[in-house]
Each structure stands twice: as structure tokens, then as C-alpha cells.
Amino acid sequence: MEISTWWGIVEQARAAVGDRADDRDPPDDPLPDALVDVLAALEPADIIDFYVKHVELTDSAERYPLMWAAFLIEGSFTDDGFMDFRDGLMLLGHETFKRAVADPDSLADLSVVLRMSRDEGGWIGYETLSYLIKDAYQRARGETDTFDTALEAAIKGMTRPELPSGGNWDPEDDDAMRHHLPRLAALFLD
Template sequence: MTIDDFWDLIRRSATATSEHDRTAWLTERLARLPAAQIIEFELHLTTQRRRADTRLMWGAAWYIMQGWCSGDSFWYFQPWLVGLGRDVFDRVAAHPDALAQLPQVRRLAGRARSEWSDDEWPQWELLNYVAVNAYQHATGQEDGLDQALEARGHYRVCDAAPEDEPWDYDDPEQRRARFPRLTELIG
């Protein structure tokens, strides 16, 4: 599975009407593929997530989610970004302030979190389990994906682990300097 194949599956899954349906569609498609391609899907997902696994991106997510962005929330935010598709992901991974241009973020701006529907939250936790479940379905091996990855010298990443410089997400001056467009949008 090439990176283009990975992004094509993500794009095609977007026709599903809900996060659950989208996850089921991806899992079903992956389960039909050889185990090696399921492993490659997971490796591509990990590579893309690492591009967005920065404190700068975490700060943007923190700001969008009005301070409700724990390590787990940020971990679920990253696959949501992947789910937006390759072009959007590339743009936002390079410049997190570009999140201000996304309709999905613009709809949340100015509204209390309590008013957000479950479908509006910027997260896609279930994408974390697509390859795991597809591999198990395809091979019948519980924990098989983890073992297959380890055999290839890889480990499935299960937590956010940004390595860039920490900063105070609550500091308005730092936030404004890093995210001028998000600051204008969110206030």
C-alpha cells in the first residue's frame, strides 16, 4: 500500500454518513487486503500523525476545544485531521493556524462546547483501531497487528508525544502570536 493508496482510502471513506459508518467502511475494506497492506496502512497513519503531533498543533486544538484538550483528546484530534483528507491535512500540518479556514472549525467558533453535537467534535478516535480490527478480521489473530509491527521493528503508537518546545496554551499573547487567524476567528 502506497501513501497514495492510504489517502485514497481515507478520501473514499468520507462518503459515509457518520464516524461509526466511516470506520466500519474502512475496516471492511482493509480486512479484504493482504495482511502486509493492513500493516502498511497503520504505518502510513502513524507517519501522518507524527506530522501533526506537535505542541503547536496541540495548542491549536486546545484553543478550538476551549481548553478541553487532554492528551487523549489531542490523540483523537490527530486522526480527525487525517480524516479531513490529504490536501487539508498537508496544509494544516504545515501551518496549524490554517485550521481557522476550515468550515468544521468555523462552525464551532463562538459556540460553547456544551452546544456541540457529538458529530461536531474535532476527533475521530475510532480511526486508531481500524487497522487493528481489520488485521484481526483478516488473520484471526488477536493482537496480531502489534506482533506483526514488532516483527518489522515498529510499534503501534498509542499516545501523543510531541517533541517541540512547550508553551502556555492559555497565554493570550503566545496564542495570538502563533495563531493570528484562529485568534481572529475565536476571539
């Protein structure tokens, strides 16, 4: 699957829910169900390909600066929390994801981040796209017994990062956060 096709699927789901596409606040977040609907209309092999691209995008965002931005915004830097954060960024669309990976401080421009900084609700992270992809596969095939086998075959041989890339610093050092992520630090530390 081409990366443009992958993002097109996400955008199709976002378009289906309209102005609620950026609302990750449960329990009535409409985007997950819309994404399952779009994916379930694909062939099972294409759903597996979508999963593989999801893994590639997740790996491309395995960067310390983005991890520390997630720490500032959502208050956690566990592996699972960072996975959820990256999945949520993907649901925000291609441009937001691309910009955040290149410049995590650009997340300060998002209305959801501004709301979060003022304790007015909102959330970026989503736990987890892999569940949605498996749900779509089940709907398309009528079973999930073959999902793990198909997925293992598809990602076999992929080189995955062992550690995040990019510059690293102590996320609990407020001065370092202000230096590396000045706009986010102004929202969440000052």
C-alpha cells in the first residue's frame, strides 16, 4: 500500500465524521468507528497492508523530541502512552502528523493542545489503532484467526528501531524543556 493511500483512508474516515474528527475524548469519539467502517470495506490483504504502514509510521515517529512533547502535553512517557500518542497523532491527519514529527513544538498550534493546557478537556492519544484494524479485518473476513499469521508474515524482516532517534534530554528538567520545546513549555510549564 502506498503511503498516500494509507493517509487517504484516514482522511476518508475523518471526512465521514466532519467537525468531530479531532475529538479523542471518550466515550463518544466518532472517528474510531468511522475508520473501522472504511477499513472493513477493503480486502483483508489490504487491511493487513494498512497495518504494516501503521507500523512504519509509528516507527518514523519514534523520536525523543516527540516523546518529550507527549510528556508535556499528556503527562506521561511510558512506552504504551507514547504509542497511544503517536496513534492519536495519525488520527489527526497527515499534515498534523508530519509537522509534529518534524517539529514537535508545532503541537502548540493545535486547539486540542491549547484546551488541554487550560485544563478544559481534550486528548490526543488513542489506544490503539491496532485494535481498530483487527476489528475491521474481522468484519471483512468474518474471523480473526488468520489475522496474526498474516500480520506476522507481512512484518517479518522489518527493521524496527530499538530506541527513539533524535536529540535526547531529561524531560523532568524544566529548563531543558523550555530550551527544546519553548512553545509547549510556555503552555504547560509556565
